[in-house]
Amino acid sequence: MKVLADLTIVPIGVGVSLSRYVAACEVVLDRPGLKTQLHANGTNIEGEWDEVFAAIKTCHEKLHEMGAPRIHTNIKLGTRSDREQSLDDKVRSVQEKRA
Secondary structure, three states: OEEEEEEEEEEEOOOOOOHHHHHHHHHHHOOOOOEEEEEOOEEEEEEEHHHHHHHHHHHHHHHHHOOOOEEEEEEEEEOOOOOOOOHHHHHHHHHHHHO
16 A cells, blocks of 8 residues: 655654754665655655555664664654555645645
8 A cells, every 4th residue: 555654753862963863764765665755844755555664663773773762753644545646746736726
């Protein structure tokens, strides 16, 4: 099943600056079968359910390896059974209605 996810991972106990942890997760998410869009408060991910969740698990593993003792993650998900829809489709649909 294809899923669109909005992922925010926050390592806890590593200080104030989190950009190196975000960058490490972006490297993990840059894999075949996934499309990502980094935004100011997280990353949008498009892909097959199992691949998306495997990547999220790997992000957690990577951040723990980097020394994060705790990680808080928020995930928003969307699936459709009536038709395929991409991240670009969703954005385009809203932009067309603004015109």
